[in-house]
Structure formats: C-alpha cells, structure tokens
Amino acid sequence: MDFSQIRQLDRAYHAETYSYFPIAIAGGKNATLVDTEGREYIDFGAGIATNIFGVNDESWKAAVIEQLGKVQHICNYYYAEPQSRLAELLCTRSGAKRVFFANSGAEANECALKAARKYAAMKYGEGKRARILSLKGSFHGRTLFTLSATGQDAFHRWFSPFVPEVASADADMESIRRAAGEETCAVIIECVQGESGVNALPKPFVTALEAYCKEKDILLICDEVQSGNGRTGKLYAYEHYGIRPDIVTTAKGLGGGLPIGACLFFEKTEHVLQAGDHGSTFGGNPVCCAGAVNVVSRLTDEFLLEVQGKADYMRAKLKAFDGVRAVTGLGLMIGLEIDKNAKEVAAKCLERGLLVLTAHERVRLVPPLTITKTEMDEGLSVLKEVLK
Ligand SMILES: Cc1ncc(COP(=O)(O)O)c(C=O)c1O
Structure with a gap:
C-alpha cells in the first residue's frame, strides 16, 4: 500500500485518538527509518523510547524468531522458560526480589499501585492507608487508576470521577508532607519526568523523599517506564540518585519494541501479591520475554558506558546550538528548551528527514541506544538548521 491508501483506511476506520505526522514507517535499520515512499529518516524518537536497539536488530530478531518457532503463548496455568529467565535476569541485575509481568507501562503501574494498597491494608487495615501520592507534572498511564495518579490536569478532562484517595503534590517535602498526612501507602515518582518536558527531579528532594517514606513506612515506587x-x-534512572525504591515499574524499551511491562518488588513488597490477587492473560508472553531477555542481557556495564558517551556527545553539541536555551534530562533522555514552538520544530525536522518528539513546550530526544555516530551527526545537523 502507498501512503495515501494507508491514510485513507486509517481515517475511515481507526479510532481518532492520535494526530499523526503525514508519513507511514515501513522499515529501516538501526536508527535510520524508511517510509512507504522510500524516504529515509534519522530516528531520534525510537517509537517513544521503545525501540532501544533501533529496528531490524539482528540479535534481538533472532531471539524473538527462535521463540516464535517454539510457542507463541503459554497461559498462566503453566511455567514458561522465557518468563522465568527474564524474572531472574531482572532480579539479579536490579537487586529486586520478584517480578510481575504486564503488557504495558500503565499496567505495570496499575500492578504497583494495587500492591501498595494491599501492603498497607495487610499492615494497617483495609482502607486505612489507601492514599497514593504522585507528583505534579507526572505521567503514569491511561488506565483510570494510573490516570488518577497522573499529575497533569490536561489528561483528566472528560474522565471523572477518578479513583478515590489519589493525589498529586509538588516536588518539595512540605507539599509531600501536607498531602500525605497519615493515610498514604505509597508515593510514585518518575526520577526523570518524560511527558511533561524531560525534567530530572532534584537530587536533594529525592533523597529527602526516600528518607521520609522509610520513616513513615510509605512505599516508594519509581516509575521507570x-x-x-x-x-x-x-x-x-533512580540509580543516579543513590536511592533504593520498594517497587520499580518499567516497560517501553524492556521488550525492544514488543509489548511488555514489569513490576519489580524489593524486600518490603516481595510477598505482597499472592495467588489470585492479580494477573494478566498476555503478561509474561514468551515471545515478548524472549525479546526482553535479549535486551536486558545486552545492557552490560560496557554498553551503558557507551550510552553515556553518546549522551555526552549529543548534549555537548546541542548546548552549542543557536536557539537552545537549556538541555534537560539525563543520558539519552534529552529535553530541549528552545526559542521556537516545539511542534513546529518537529514538523520541520520531519520534512528534512529527522524524527523528533515533543514534551509540552520542549523537543524530546530519545534515540535508539545503538544509534551510530554517523546517525547522530546526520540528525544533529538537521536539528541545528531547524533551530537556528
Ligand atoms: C513514565 C511513564 N509511565 C507510564 C507510561 C504509560 O506506558 P504505556 O503507554 O506503555 O501504558 C508512560 C508512557 O509514556 C510513561 O512515560
């Protein structure tokens, strides 16, 4: 199908939830994508931080295809090797004790929030400490519980009433204390808030929050989706802060482009969820787990150092561009505070063969972690021209 046929079908039949740029991606290699008309683009978006090894990665593809040739789905009546292997890998790498597998970031967070309520209900009585506290500017997903915890009013319009006992506070301890009272079971944070502009939380706040949560037996949940x-x-990202959360959620890059989310439980929360408390038909799907095993095994210390090197390279270049007021975020999760309108910049970049994302008034760059120097340079030169 060519682009106009795809667009016609989409407009006629697909729910109208997305406003697309006028291209359809057909394939590519690493951080270079090709559209249906054969045009190439440098990809600084990675499907919103999801295709972390870009597209068409040979090793990841082989792992996924090998599992597809065995069995594509195993229900949760039976054990499944890819799921057990991934659980072990995530626990040994992170220090977590147990993992629950979901299909998305929102579902991983949903699991974390439910587990937090059960933790408090078992210890203090059902409903006694049910409050979930999040931060203003946060984004935790689109299910009603995670939407309730998302601290941005723009996402709330039309969907009230929300889940009760969910509130958002400012990223300062006074605001946290006031909002938490004695009824809070968990605080959920993104160490780097992505959707609201790629803002890394201040270290003193995160350190103080961890200490407060420990003192009050409030669970600290890090949303690492x-x-x-x-x-x-x-x-x-929480490792940059030297903290130890009680629950960590992740998704997006975990499957390298396949739908999987994970909720990691540490010491305090290891035994909270028991048989029958929670579940998911597709959670822990063997094909997604096989992809994720490939991803996590390749995130070695050496690989992560390379990521940091690429981030330093991009950040140094970006800081020197005309029209860039600040470069925010951490590592290859980059926000650009710019003089121009971010959406217009994204559209202009696309016309010149570069895909970038936006987050509120900022340009957001989350390229594949495997992006090459040539791809970075090509993309950066487009961005430089557009921002000038
Ligand atoms: C920090 C964070 N949490 C949760 C989510 C929701 O993830 P999903 O879209 O996979 O449900 C997102 C998605 O952008 C996210 O950035």
Missing part, C-alpha cells in the same frame, strides 16, 4: 532499560546510562 520511560527512563529505564539503559535510557539514562544506568539500568534505571
């Missing part, structure tokens, strides 16, 4: 899986140069 976007910032995890090597994106910031560490396996998880």
Whole structure:
C-alpha cells in the first residue's frame, strides 16, 4: 500500500485518538527509518523510547524468531522458560526480589499501585492507608487508576470521577508532607519526568523523599517506564540518585519494541501479591520475554558506558546550538528548551528527514541506544538548521 491508501483506511476506520505526522514507517535499520515512499529518516524518537536497539536488530530478531518457532503463548496455568529467565535476569541485575509481568507501562503501574494498597491494608487495615501520592507534572498511564495518579490536569478532562484517595503534590517535602498526612501507602515518582518536558527531579528532594517514606513506612515506587532499560546510562534512572525504591515499574524499551511491562518488588513488597490477587492473560508472553531477555542481557556495564558517551556527545553539541536555551534530562533522555514552538520544530525536522518528539513546550530526544555516530551527526545537523 502507498501512503495515501494507508491514510485513507486509517481515517475511515481507526479510532481518532492520535494526530499523526503525514508519513507511514515501513522499515529501516538501526536508527535510520524508511517510509512507504522510500524516504529515509534519522530516528531520534525510537517509537517513544521503545525501540532501544533501533529496528531490524539482528540479535534481538533472532531471539524473538527462535521463540516464535517454539510457542507463541503459554497461559498462566503453566511455567514458561522465557518468563522465568527474564524474572531472574531482572532480579539479579536490579537487586529486586520478584517480578510481575504486564503488557504495558500503565499496567505495570496499575500492578504497583494495587500492591501498595494491599501492603498497607495487610499492615494497617483495609482502607486505612489507601492514599497514593504522585507528583505534579507526572505521567503514569491511561488506565483510570494510573490516570488518577497522573499529575497533569490536561489528561483528566472528560474522565471523572477518578479513583478515590489519589493525589498529586509538588516536588518539595512540605507539599509531600501536607498531602500525605497519615493515610498514604505509597508515593510514585518518575526520577526523570518524560511527558511533561524531560525534567530530572532534584537530587536533594529525592533523597529527602526516600528518607521520609522509610520513616513513615510509605512505599516508594519509581516509575521507570520511560527512563529505564539503559535510557539514562544506568539500568534505571533512580540509580543516579543513590536511592533504593520498594517497587520499580518499567516497560517501553524492556521488550525492544514488543509489548511488555514489569513490576519489580524489593524486600518490603516481595510477598505482597499472592495467588489470585492479580494477573494478566498476555503478561509474561514468551515471545515478548524472549525479546526482553535479549535486551536486558545486552545492557552490560560496557554498553551503558557507551550510552553515556553518546549522551555526552549529543548534549555537548546541542548546548552549542543557536536557539537552545537549556538541555534537560539525563543520558539519552534529552529535553530541549528552545526559542521556537516545539511542534513546529518537529514538523520541520520531519520534512528534512529527522524524527523528533515533543514534551509540552520542549523537543524530546530519545534515540535508539545503538544509534551510530554517523546517525547522530546526520540528525544533529538537521536539528541545528531547524533551530537556528
Ligand atoms: C513514565 C511513564 N509511565 C507510564 C507510561 C504509560 O506506558 P504505556 O503507554 O506503555 O501504558 C508512560 C508512557 O509514556 C510513561 O512515560
């Protein structure tokens, strides 16, 4: 099909939830994508931080295809090797004790929030400490519980009433204390807020929050859906802060482009969820787990150092561009505070063969972690011209 046929079908039959740029991606290699008309693009978006090894990665593809040739789905009545292997890998790499597998970031967070409520219900009585606290500017997903926890009013319009006992506070301890009271079971944070502009939380705040949560027996949940899986140069962004959360959620890059989410439980929360408490038909799907095993095994210390090197390279170049006021975020999760309108910049970049994302008024860059120097340079030269 050519582009106009695809667009025609989409406009006629697909739910109208997305406003697309006028191209359809057909394939590519690493961070170079090709559209249906044969035009090439440098990809600084990686399907929103998801295709972390770009597209058509040979090793990842082989792992996925090998599993497809065995069995594509195993229900949760039976054990499954890819799932067990991935659980072990994630626990040994992170220090977590147990993992629940979901299909997306929102579902991983949903699991974390439910587990937090059960933790508090078992210890303090059902409904006694049910409050979930998130931060203003956060994004945690589109299910009603995770939407309730998303601290941005723009996403809330039309969908009230929300899940009760979910509130958002500013990223300062006074605001946290006031909002938490004695009824809070968990605080959920993104160490680097992605959707609201790629903002890394201040270290003193995160350190103080961890101490407060420990003192009050409030669970600290780190949402690493976007910032995890090597994106910031560490396996998880919270490692930059020297904290130890009670629950970590991740998705996006974990499957290298296949739908999988994971909720990692540490010491306090290891045994909270028991048989029958939670579940998912596709969670832990063997094909997705096989892809994720390939991803996590390749996020070695050496690979993460390379990611940091690429991030330093891109950040140094970007800082020197005309029209860039600040470069935010961590590692290869980059926000650009710019003089121009971010959406217009994204459209102009696309016309010149570069795909970038936006986050509020910022340009957001989350390229594949395997992006080459040539691809970085090509993309950066387009961005330089457009931002000038
Ligand atoms: C930090 C964060 N949490 C949760 C989500 C929701 O993930 P998903 O779209 O996979 O449900 C996102 C998606 O952008 C995210 O960035």
